[in-house]
Amino acid sequence: MAFPLRTATTTAAAAAAVTNRRRRILRILFIGIIFSAAVLINARNAPYDIDGLKESLIESLLLLSNNATKTTTSQQKKHYLYCHLSEQQINEKNKHFLCDGWNESNRLIQVGQSHVHEPEVIWVASDFKDIAPLVKTSMQIRLKRHGKNFVNNNPDDIDPEWKIFIYDVSDNGIGNGWFWYVNKTIAPMVGCKRINFLTRTAQSGRSMMKWVNEARSGKIVSMVSAMAKPLNFTNIFEIEKLNPACASIQRLSFHVREDIKHAIDDFMEKRDSSSSRGSDLSRTIAHLLRPVDVRTFWNEKVCNTRCSFRNYVSKSVSQMSLKYPEMKVNTDVVGFIRGKGRRRVHPDYIRGMLETKIIVLAQRDKWEDHFRLDEALLSGALVMQDPTTYLPHMLIDGVNFVVYHNISDLESKILYYLNPMNEKERIEIGQRGREIAVNQHRIWHQAERVLLNDMMYHNEYGLYNKPWIDGAYSPSV
Numbered sequence: 001m002a003f004p005l006r007t008a009t010t011t012a013a014a015a016a017a018v019t020n021r022r023r024r025i026l027r028i029l030f031i032g033i034i035f036s037a038a039v040l041i042n043a044r045n046a047p048y049d050i051d052g053l054k055e056s057l058i059e060s061l062l063l064l065s066n067n068a069t070k071t072t073t074s075q076q077k078k079h080y081l082y083c084h085l086s087e088q089q090i091n092e093k094n095k096h097f098l099c100d101g102w103n104e105s106n107r108l109i110q111v112g113q114s115h116v117h118e119p120e121v122i123w124v125a126s127d128f129k130d131i132a133p134l135v136k137t138s139m140q141i142r143l144k145r146h147g148k149n150f151v152n153n154n155p156d157d158i159d160p161e162w163k164i165f166i167y168d169v170s171d172n173g174i175g176n177g178w179f180w181y182v183n184k185t186i187a188p189m190v191g192c193k194r195i196n197f198l199t200r201t202a203q204s205g206r207s208m209m210k211w212v213n214e215a216r217s218g219k220i221v222s223m224v225s226a227m228a229k230p231l232n233f234t235n236i237f238e239i240e241k242l243n244p245a246c247a248s249i250q251r252l253s254f255h256v257r258e259d260i261k262h263a264i265d266d267f268m269e270k271r272d273s274s275s276s277r278g279s280d281l282s283r284t285i286a287h288l289l290r291p292v293d294v295r296t297f298w299n300e301k302v303c304n305t306r307c308s309f310r311n312y313v314s315k316s317v318s319q320m321s322l323k324y325p326e327m328k329v330n331t332d333v334v335g336f337i338r339g340k341g342r343r344r345v346h347p348d349y350i351r352g353m354l355e356t357k358i359i360v361l362a363q364r365d366k367w368e369d370h371f372r373l374d375e376a377l378l379s380g381a382l383v384m385q386d387p388t389t390y391l392p393h394m395l396i397d398g399v400n401f402v403v404y405h406n407i408s409d410l411e412s413k414i415l416y417y418l419n420p421m422n423e424k425e426r427i428e429i430g431q432r433g434r435e436i437a438v439n440q441h442r443i444w445h446q447a448e449r450v451l452l453n454d455m456m457y458h459n460e461y462g463l464y465n466k467p468w469i470d471g472a473y474s475p476s477v
Contacts, residue, residue, distance in 0.1 A: 081108045082116045084125035101443030117141045120161040128166045136189050156191030165196045171367045173201025183242040192246040200252045203228035203389040208309035208365045228389045250450050255443040256374045263345045285380035286431035293328045295356040306365045313362040316407045353379035361385040377437035382430045400432040
C-alpha cells in the first residue's frame with residue numbers, strides 16, 4: 001500500500017479542521033468562563049456553600065474538558081508513527097510497551113521501515129544506540145531529497161515535523177548516560193529540536209520505609225517528608241555540560257490494562273446480558289451492590305522487599321476490623337501475583353474488585369506509579385492512594401479518587417465514605433474515577449498527548465526545559 005503523502009488539498013482540509021476545532025474549543029472555554037463567574041457570584045452570596053460550589057465547578061470543567069476532546073475521526077488529522085524495535089527485541093518477541101497499544105489510536109497510523117524517511121513520520125524507540133545508524137541514514141536521505149548538504153544547513157531545519165521520541169519505562173528512569181549519548185551522538189546528526197525523551201520516572205528520593213519507622217514509633221507524621229521530589233533535569237544538563245535545547249523531557253505513566261477492562265466488561269455482560277457500554281456501563285458498575293467494605297488485595301505474606309509501606313498500610317487497614325467489628329475488611333491476595341499477574345487476569349480478582357466499596361492502594365517504598373491504580377479505578381469502587389509527586393492525568397483528589405496522608409487520615413476517610421449518609425458521594429467518586437480511566441487513561445490517549453503535543457491536554461514539548469525556582473518546578477500534567 002502506497003504511503004499517503006500530503007498534498008495542497010489535504011493540507012487545506014487539515015487546516016480547516018484545525019480551525020473548526022479551535023473554534024469549538026474557544027466556545028467551550030467561553031462557556032466555562034461564564035459558568036465560573038456565575039459560581040463565584042453565587043459563592044459571594046452564599047459563602048456557607050463554597051465547598052459545594054467548588055466541587056460543582058470542578059465537575060463541570062472536567063465535563064467541558066472531555067467534550068473539548070470529542071472530535072469525529074474524519075475531522076482529526078492523521079499522524080504517521082514508526083516504532084523501532086531492536087534486533088534483540090524482535091528475536092525475544094518482547095511486547096513493545098507503547099507501540100502495541102498505540103495501534104488502537106484513530107490518530108496514529110503505524111508504518112513500516114520502508115516509509116520511515118517520509119517528512120512527517122514520528123519515530124519512537126527505546127534502544128537509542130540501536131536506532132542511531134538509521135537516524136544517520138535517514139538524515140542523509142532527507143538532505144538529498146531537499147538538494148542540500150549537511151555542512152551548510154542547520155539539521156533542525158530539515159523536515160522539522162520529523163520528531164524522534166526515546167522512551168524509558170523502568171522504575172530507575174533515564175540515566176545521565178542516555179542524555180550524554182544522545183546529545184553527543186544523535187543530536188549532531190539531526191539537531192536537538194526534534195529529539196524528545198519520555199520517562200516514567202520524573203522524580204527521585206522516595207523513602208517510605210523511613211516514614212514507616214517513624215509511624216511505628218507512635219508519631220503521626222505526614223508523608224510529605226518521605227515523598228519523592230521532582231528531578232531537576234535542567235540541572236542535570238548543566239552538570240553534564242550538554243546542550244539544553246536537547247532537554248525536551250516528558251512524563252509517561254502506567255495506563256489501563258486492556259485485559260482488565262475487557263474482563264470487567266465480560267463479567268458485567270455475563271451477569272446481565274442487557275448491560276450497556278460506555279458511560280451507562282460505568283454508572284451501572286459504580287452502583288453495584290458491594291458486600292465488602294474495604295480491600296487492599298495485598299498483605300505482608302506476599303512481599304518483604306521494598307514493600308514495608310505497602311505492608312504497613314495493609315496491616316493498618318486489617319486492624320480496623322478489630323476497632324469496628326461491623327466493618328467488612330479483606331486484605332487477602334486474590335488471583336495471580338508478580339509476573340503472572342501482569343500477564344494474565346484471574347476472574348476472582350475481577351469479582352473481588354467489583355464487590356468492594358473502597359479499594360486502598362499503597363505504592364512501593366522507593367517507586368511511584370503502578371498498574372493497580374487504573375485497575376482499581378476501572379472497578380468503579382472508590383479508590384484511595386498515598387500521595388504521588390505528579391498526579392496521573394486528570395485525577396483530582398476528592399473528585400475521582402481520594403488521597404490519604406497518614407494512617408489516621410486514611411482511617412477517618414474510610415469511616416467517612418462508609419457512612420450511609422455519604423454513600424452517594426462515594427459512588428459518584430467511584431463512577432468518575434472509572435470514567436477517567438476509560439476515557440483518558442488508555443495507552444493511546446497517553447500516546448496522543450505526548451506525541452502530538454495536543455493543546456487540548458495542556459502538554460508541551462520541552463516540559464522540563466525551563467528555569468527551576470528554588471530547586472522545584474511543577475510542570476503541567
